[in-house]
Amino acid sequence: MSLSADQAAPRPRKLLAGTLPDLGLVALILAVIWLAIGYRLTQQRDDMLRETIRTATNISAAAEQGIARTIEAIDQRLLFVREAYRRDPAGFSLDFISRGNGYFDGMMVQLAVIGPDGKLLMSNLGRPEQPTDLSDRVHFRVQRERPDEDFLFVSVPVLGRVSNRWSVQFTRKLYAPDGAFAGVIVCSLDPYWLTQLFESLDIRGNLLLVGQHDRIVRAEAPSHGLLGRVAQLSPEARAGAESGHFHLDGAADGGGGRIVGFHRLRNHPLMVMVGLDTAPLLAAYARLRNQALLVGLGLSVLVLGLGALLVHHRHRLLLSRQSLRNAIENIDQGLVMVDRHGAIPVFNRRFASLLGLPAALLAGRPHFHAIVRWQIQQNEFAAGIDPTALAAAAGHVSLEESPRVYERIRPDGTVLEIRSQPLAEGGAVRTYTDITARRRAEERVRHLAHHDGLTGLANRFLLSDRLGQAMAHASRAGTMVAVLCLDLDRFKPVNDVLGHAAGDRLLVQVAERLRTLARSADTVARIGGDEFVLVQSAVSQPTDAAELARRVTAQLAPPFDLDGQMVTVGTSIGIALYPTDGVDEETLLKNADTALYRAKGAGRGTTCFFEPGMEAKLRQRSLLEHDLRLALESDQLSLAFQPLYACGTRDVTAVEALVRWQHPTRGALPPTEFIPVAEESGLIQPLGRWVLERACTAALRWPRPYNVAVNLSPAQFRHGRLPEIVAEVLERTGLPAGRLEIEVTEGLLIDDADGALAVIRALKRQGVRIALDDFGTGYSSLGYLRRFPFDKIKIDKSFVQALEADPGARAIVDAILAMGRSLNLQVTAEGVETEQQFRFLQRLACDEAQGFLLGRPMTAERLQELLLANSGGRADAPLTALHAAP
Numbered sequence: 068m069s070l071s072a073d074q075a076a077p078r079p080r081k082l083l084a085g086t087l088p089d090l091g092l093v094a095l096i097l098a099v100i101w102l103a104i105g106y107r108l109t110q111q112r113d114d115m116l117r118e119t120i121r122t123a124t125n126i127s128a129a130a131e132q133g134i135a136r137t138i139e140a141i142d143q144r145l146l147f148v149r150e151a152y153r154r155d156p157a158g159f160s161l162d163f164i165s166r167g168n169g170y171f172d173g174m175m176v177q178l179a180v181i182g183p184d185g186k187l188l189m190s191n192l193g194r195p196e197q198p199t200d201l202s203d204r205v206h207f208r209v210q211r212e213r214p215d216e217d218f219l220f221v222s223v224p225v226l227g228r229v230s231n232r233w234s235v236q237f238t239r240k241l242y243a244p245d246g247a248f249a250g251v252i253v254c255s256l257d258p259y260w261l262t263q264l265f266e267s268l269d270i271r272g273n274l275l276l277v278g279q280h281d282r283i284v285r286a287e288a289p290s291h292g293l294l295g296r297v298a299q300l301s302p303e304a305r306a307g308a309e310s311g312h313f314h315l316d317g318a319a320d321g322g323g324g325r326i327v328g329f330h331r332l333r334n335h336p337l338m339v340m341v342g343l344d345t346a347p348l349l350a351a352y353a354r355l356r357n358q359a360l361l362v363g364l365g366l367s368v369l370v371l372g373l374g375a376l377l378v379h380h381r382h383r384l385l386l387s388r389q390s391l392r393n394a395i396e397n398i399d400q401g402l403v404m405v406d407r408h409g410a411i412p413v414f415n416r417r418f419a420s421l422l423g424l425p426a427a428l429l430a431g432r433p434h435f436h437a438i439v440r441w442q443i444q445q446n447e448f449a450a451g452i453d454p455t456a457l458a459a460a461a462g463h464v465s466l467e468e469s470p471r472v473y474e475r476i477r478p479d480g481t482v483l484e485i486r487s488q489p490l491a492e493g494g495a496v497r498t499y500t501d502i503t504a505r506r507r508a509e510e511r512v513r514h515l516a517h518h519d520g521l522t523g524l525a526n527r528f529l530l531s532d533r534l535g536q537a538m539a540h541a542s543r544a545g546t547m548v549a550v551l552c553l554d555l556d557r558f559k560p561v562n563d564v565l566g567h568a569a570g571d572r573l574l575v576q577v578a579e580r581l582r583t584l585a586r587s588a589d590t591v592a593r594i595g596g597d598e599f600v601l602v603q604s605a606v607s608q609p610t611d612a613a614e615l616a617r618r619v620t621a622q623l624a625p626p627f628d629l630d631g632q633m634v635t636v637g638t639s640i641g642i643a644l645y646p647t648d649g650v651d652e653e654t655l656l657k658n659a660d661t662a663l664y665r666a667k668g669a670g671r672g673t674t675c676f677f678e679p680g681m682e683a684k685l686r687q688r689s690l691l692e693h694d695l696r697l698a699l700e701s702d703q704l705s706l707a708f709q710p711l712y713a714c715g716t717r718d719v720t721a722v723e724a725l726v727r728w729q730h731p732t733r734g735a736l737p738p739t740e741f742i743p744v745a746e747e748s749g750l751i752q753p754l755g756r757w758v759l760e761r762a763c764t765a766a767l768r769w770p771r772p773y774n775v776a777v778n779l780s781p782a783q784f785r786h787g788r789l790p791e792i793v794a795e796v797l798e799r800t801g802l803p804a805g806r807l808e809i810e811v812t813e814g815l816l817i818d819d820a821d822g823a824l825a826v827i828r829a830l831k832r833q834g835v836r837i838a839l840d841d842f843g844t845g846y847s848s849l850g851y852l853r854r855f856p857f858d859k860i861k862i863d864k865s866f867v868q869a870l871e872a873d874p875g876a877r878a879i880v881d882a883i884l885a886m887g888r889s890l891n892l893q894v895t896a897e898g899v900e901t902e903q904q905f906r907f908l909q910r911l912a913c914d915e916a917q918g919f920l921l922g923r924p925m926t927a928e929r930l931q932e933l934l935l936a937n938s939g940g941r942a943d944a945p946l947t948a949l950h951a952a953p
């Protein structure tokens with residue numbers, strides 16, 4: 068099979084063309100069959116004709132000999148009679164003849180003697196009653212007119228005047244004793260006897276004995292009436308007579324042809340014609356021809372059947388070859404078959420395109436050597452020549468004895484996988500697969516295995532490897548290695564509010580900035596969400612690491628542009644040093660992480676070096692987180708309630724709910740200790756919800772509808788579902804939204820002002836009141852006051868407690884109160900511990916006060932008593948300040 072690029076498209080015309088040789092073969096076989104039959108029939112007919120001619124000729128020859136013998140016998144008789152007459156003319160008599168001579172008895176019509184004058188002298192039939200003159204008869208005249216010649220005359224048949232029967236006259240001269248002409252002795256013979264031999268033969272045909280002047284001497288039935296007549300011989304018959312036979316069409320009875328055999332008698336003017344009918348021959352020939360036609364027909368049907376099968380088979384073969392071609396053409400691999408001589412009987416277009424082979428190279432019957440030479444010219448093997456190509460270039464095709472798989476990189480970067488399968492008869496089948504994409508994917512996978520997919524920085528695996536190398540180098544060089552663990556300070560809000568895509572863009576930009584700080588020997592890695600690690604190699608003293616940390620902090624300080632949204636994030640950094648803080652990667656990373664945790668705890672933008680005690684603290688924290696989780700599940704938490712009072716009347720105006728934890732072993736733990744753990748661990752969400760539900764439920768039991776204040780961490784705001792959670796709790800508990808005050812700190816606003824504003828607005832839409840807690844401790848509190856829809860601001864206790872001693876604090880509190888009034892905000896003073904402070908606040912017309920002076924945080928029961936007392940035991944009693952026991 069030969070397949071090349073221009074042969075690939077299957078077409079019906081090609082299918083037809085493909086079967087033409089088979090059709091030709093069938094036609095040829097049919098032609099041969101029919102020609103053979105025709106030839107054989109012709110030959111047979113000719114044979115039969117020849118046989119008939121030979122038979123006719125033989126019969127005529129036999130007849131001629133028989134006639135000749137008969138004539139000879141008659142002549143002998145005549146000579147005998149003549150001799151008898153010559154010896155004794157006077158005593159001559161024909162009696163001895165008539166006395167019986169068997170031979171002549173039947174044959175002879177008459178034996179007569181004619182005198183010299185032509186008068187009948189005697190006859191074996193007896194003396195004629197009247198004198199008979201036969202001088203006019205030819206058989207007499209011929210003898211008398213040629214006196215010098217002694218010959219036997221054979222006449223044409225004549226009707227005997229004496230015998231009155233048709234007879235042929237045989238005459239000889241009679242000589243007198245002196246030798247003179249003495250008449251003629253005549254033997255009249257029934258012509259039948261001339262041809263009696265023929266009569267006995269069982270043949271279809273006739274016999275004609277023609278004498279002088281074409282007169283019919285003897286005509287075998289049914290031609291008796293022809294005796295003596297002139298035979299009408301056609302020119303063909305005369306010409307045929309010369310050759311011994313001729314063919315007479317339409318001469319036979321029934322209009323058939325006749326083969327006529329001729330023979331002339333040697334010494335007599337007689338000619339024997341034996342005609343054999345061609346009808347039996349033609350009938351036999353027709354039978355033969357019919358049989359042959361039948362056989363020919365049968366063979367033709369057989370050949371046509373076989374031909375149809377052959378064509379069908381060929382058609383299927385062509386179709387399957389076309390299918391194979393289609394399959395070969397439609398596979399993604401290039402395919403080439405090279406025979407043991409280097410010829411290429413099969414290839415597909417993909418082979419040509421993958422190798423970039425020009426069409427001219429593949430025209431005709433391409434050769435593998437030519438292709439390899441072309442490839443070498445094109446510098447195709449710059450990336451390494453394969454052994455088969457080398458062998459081919461050397462002029463012979465390498466006979467690969469076992470299957471081989473190898474790769475080649477083309478100059479354009481295409482990577483080809485070449486699979487070579489040797490063929491039993493020599494040569495090989497090769498497939499070429501473009502594995503460029505696969506190789507790139509593998510490269511990418513390899514890269515991904517060592518790098519962070521988002522930022523392209525080293526991942527944990529590569530980090531560990533590089534850190535190991537850096538430690539080994541430092542060990543040899545007597546230097547140190549610094550591991551800097553980074554955690555972005557405000558990454559989570561970016562992720563939560565702006566979405567993960569923005570978060571990803573931020574991480575990519577952070578990575579780019581960090582890269583600019585790293586030397587070639589350093590490693591920058593991303594090991595988790597917003598956790599980065601810098602491995603600083605060849606550190607000579609800890610300050611080198613501190614300097615790098617400073618530069619990192621400075622590098623990450625400018626805002627990041629996230630598609631127009633400017634975001635500022637800081638970073639906390641923990642540093643561990645090799646070999647002082649650890650001599651293996653794991654320890655170093657762990658300690659740097661511990662230092663980071665400490666840095667984060669110390670406030671944003673902080674850098675901490677690892678210290679030995681840190682780990683223990685971290686363990687403690689982990690323990691606390693574990694215990695807090697248990698506490699949430701086992702009801703170890705409770706709420707304390709601290710009332711808020713109107714400065715003017717000292718009546719209870721609201722109650723703040725504060726969470727308490729009675730630790731099973733450590734006793735009462737302050738919220739300042741476990742709330743940060745809850746925030747960092749995520750436990751703040753269930754804890755916050757629990758506080759909210761309990762506070763709302765408790766508020767419904769109070770004798771009067773005091774507002775209940777609940778502290779919410781910034782982490783709860785970042786959750787995203789806070790408004791829904793608050794709405795659910797209000798609905799479940801049945802507390803009117805207007806009785807709930809949510810206290811937020813400035814930290815919330817600093818972290819993510821826009822996000823916080825959105826949540827606060829949503830809460831406000833529900834009717835919930837918002838109080839800004841610890842006011843005065845933040846950075847830009849005045850701006851927030853204008854921007855956020857607060858209902859209340861709570862002056863931080865540090866200002867309240869400094870009122871007595873610090874005029875500055877007094878001025879600030881005064882300013883806050885003035886601002887609250889101008890912004891129509893209720894103002895609460897926190898941490899009122901002394902009467903003096905309280906009176907001060909009263910003088911300044913502060914709205915509300917809270918503090919140990921007025922009431923410490925207390926149990927729900929105690930609060931209930933307080934509130935009942937405050938209301939005079941009646942729910943509608945005026946609010947009266949009561950001092951809770953410390």
Ligand SMILES: Nc1nc2c(ncn2[C@@H]2O[C@H](COP(=O)(O)O[C@H]3[C@@H](O)[C@H](n4cnc5c(=O)[nH]c(N)nc54)O[C@@H]3COP(=O)(O)O)[C@@H](O)[C@H]2O)c(=O)[nH]1
Pocket residue numbers: 709723724725726737738739742758778779780810840841864897898899900917918919920924
């Ligand atoms: N997210 C939540 N935070 C809460 C929750 N409960 C409490 N907290 C916060 O914990 C911090 C400490 O709270 P706590 O130990 O309960 O202290 C409160 C009062 O006991 C204390 N206070 C009140 N009056 C005085 C005083 O006269 N002197 C003095 N030294 N301390 C006093 O102040 C705390 C209440 O302050 P504030 O919240 O600002 O009104 C604290 O920051 C709580 O917010 C909670 O459930 N969730």
